[in-house]
Amino acid sequence: MDYSKYNKAEAIPEAASMIETFRAIGYNLEAAIADIIDNSISARAKNIYISRIWRGGQSVITIKDDGEGMNSNEIIQAMRPGAQNPLSDRSETDLGRFGLGLKTASFSQCRKLSVLSKRKDEIPAFWSWDLDYVAQSDKWELLQWIPEEFANELDSLPSGTLVVWSDLDRVLPTQTAETDDSAKRKFSDTLDKVKNHIAMTFHRFIEDKTIKIFWGEHEITAWNPFCPNESKTQEQPTENINSGVKIKGYVLPHKNNFSSEQAYKKAEGINGYPAQQGFYVYRGKRLLLAGDWLGLFRKEEHYKLVRIQIDLPNKLDTEWQIDIKKSKAYPPAVCREQLESYTKSVRAVGSEIYRHRGKILKQRAGQNFQPLWLEKKKDNKWSFVVNREHLMIQDLKSLAKEKPEQAIEKLLKFLEEAIPTKTIYINEAQDEEMQKTPFSDIDITLIKEVLLLMYNNQIAQGKTPAQAKALLKIQEPFNNYEDLIDELK
Numbered sequence: 001m002d003y004s005k006y007n008k009a010e011a012i013p014e015a016a017s018m019i020e021t022f023r024a025i026g027y028n029l030e031a032a033i034a035d036i037i038d039n040s041i042s043a044r045a046k047n048i049y050i051s052r053i054w055r056g057g058q059s060v061i062t063i064k065d066d067g068e069g070m071n072s073n074e075i076i077q078a079m080r081p082g083a084q085n086p087l088s089d090r091s092e093t094d095l096g097r098f099g100l101g102l103k104t105a106s107f108s109q110c111r112k113l114s115v116l117s118k119r120k121d122e123i124p125a126f127w128s129w130d131l132d133y134v135a136q137s138d139k140w141e142l143l144q145w146i147p148e149e150f151a152n153e154l155d156s157l158p159s160g161t162l163v164v165w166s167d168l169d170r171v172l173p174t175q176t177a178e179t180d181d182s183a184k185r186k187f188s189d190t191l192d193k194v195k196n197h198i199a200m201t202f203h204r205f206i207e208d209k210t211i212k213i214f215w216g217e218h219e220i221t222a223w224n225p226f227c228p229n230e231s232k233t234q235e236q237p238t239e240n241i242n243s244g245v246k247i248k249g250y251v252l253p254h255k256n257n258f259s260s261e262q263a264y265k266k267a268e269g270i271n272g273y274p275a276q277q278g279f280y281v282y283r284g285k286r287l288l289l290a291g292d293w294l295g296l297f298r299k300e301e302h303y304k305l306v307r308i309q310i311d312l313p314n315k316l317d318t319e320w321q322i323d324i325k326k327s328k329a330y331p332p333a334v335c336r337e338q339l340e341s342y343t344k345s346v347r348a349v350g351s352e353i354y355r356h357r358g359k360i361l362k363q364r365a366g367q368n369f370q371p372l373w374l375e376k377k378k379d380n381k382w383s384f385v386v387n388r389e390h391l392m393i394q395d396l397k398s399l400a401k402e403k404p405e406q407a408i409e410k411l412l413k414f415l416e417e418a419i420p421t422k423t424i425y426i427n428e429a430q431d432e433e434m435q436k437t438p439f440s441d442i443d444i445t446l447i448k449e450v451l452l453l454m455y456n457n458q459i460a461q462g463k464t465p466a467q468a469k470a471l472l473k474i475q476e477p478f479n480n481y482e483d484l485i486d487e488l489k
């Protein structure tokens with residue numbers, strides 16, 4: 001297209017409204033702070049310090065690093081939304097992508113973002129975005145301002161960067177009093193979640209000692225979702241799929257096989273075992289997504305110990321549709337089949353733990369353990385039958401001679417309670433085994449006998465034959481035997 005032929009008109013975004021839009025990208029606090037930490041890691045920081053200062057509505061969060069830092073012009077460049085083209089290639093270790101993170105992550109939490117930074121052998125420089133000023137002036141203008149108390153914050157470091165978030169209107173109401181204890185507790189709980197999120201998101205950096213992250217005075221320890229140090233963790237082989245993507249499954253030990261109760265509790269993670277099952281997607285060493293089956297499977301109770309690591313090189317950002325918040329990914333069609341088949345095999349190992357547990361419990365009770373329900377297999381189809389050898393069934397039969405109603409009620413109650421739902425559930429999910437169709441091999445004379453019994457009783461109670469038959473036709477499973485019902489006399 002020959003652009004020179006056409007008239008042009010500038011359509012520059014309105015600063016005041018556009019910058020408010022950045023706030024709506026939907027970061028939560030933990031994802032926002034992780035995005036700031038990404039920048040520190042990309043700037044080769046060794047130490048990252050996160051501080052939160054409680055002052056009620058005027059509370060402040062700061063993230064400081066000892067990375068390469070920026071000079072004044074570089075800060076201005078860094079503060080420009082979309083400073084870097086998302087399509088340009090990034091180095092393997094660069095965790096950024098859209099040139100937006102610093103701004104969008106910050107604005108999603110606060111109205112004032114200040115950056116103080118210093119390159120080696122240079123004096124520190126600082127710039128701030130103040131959303132109130134942008135709203136007032138409607139200009140894309142930074143202020144050369146930083147909260148007074150932080151102006152000397154980098155003096156002790158050769159180089160580094162300090163990010164300050166003040167006016168945290170998305171974290172807590174700005175009119176909150178400093179003395180408001182319940183708000184203080186909430187603030188502290190919210191931040192505890194952030195700490196756990198960081199321990200997980202950056203665990204590989206912490207483990208290989210690339211970085212140390214300090215939470216106030218304390219160093220954050222890594223939380224590895226795969227418990228590689230637990231001796232009973234079952235590591236699965238690594239598989240290479242499609243253009244540099246690697247996948248490796250882990251099945252965590254059953255509760256009783258963890259080294260300690262405490263270790264089991266810790267391994268659970270922020271959201272608990274059932275929720276933490278799934279894929280853990282890493283871009284470089286950075287965790288993007290934790291415990292998500294990426295739409296390929298559903299979360300199910302008996303797979304709760306299954307966690308699968310997926311490693312993506314950052315050149316696949318577009319194919320995997322990595323979003324701005326770096327908290328979403330979608331496997332492209334070419335990967336899906338391999339992902340699915342690998343995952344099925346790991347999930348089978350995971351559910352085996354529960355089958356196995358069942359067997360152990362049975363053995364423990366001695367050799368003649370008598371379950372109420374027995375699993376039966378015929379022609380590769382499974383079904384469950386009531387165990388006629390069970391002592392209680394024998395005894396209820398004799399009780400039935402004297403107190404039939406009581407006996408039947410007791411029997412039904414126990415059968416209801418003991419339905420082996422868990423095993424049924426596991427069987428159901430393993431598609432190679434099939435459930436026997438109910439009533440498919442039942443003796444037809446038994447059905448006829450019971451039908452006749454029920455029919456005669458209805459007639460004895462004064463129903464007409466038509467009424468009795470209509471009633472039988474709506475009783476499971478006799479609704480399937482209309483012909484037999486019509487034949488009744």
Ligand SMILES: Nc1ncnc2c1ncn2[C@@H]1O[C@H](COP(=O)(O)OP(=O)(O)O)[C@@H](O)[C@H]1O
Binds near residue numbers: 068078079096103161
């Ligand atoms: N802590 C930091 N240390 C050094 N440079 C930084 C830091 N934070 C941000 N920058 C610079 O600002 C740029 C923009 O950051 P950001 O908005 O997060 O986008 P992206 O990370 O996608 O490049 C980065 O590419 C980097 O050059």
Ligand SMILES: [Mg+2]
Binds near residue numbers: 038100
């Ligand atoms: Mg970034």
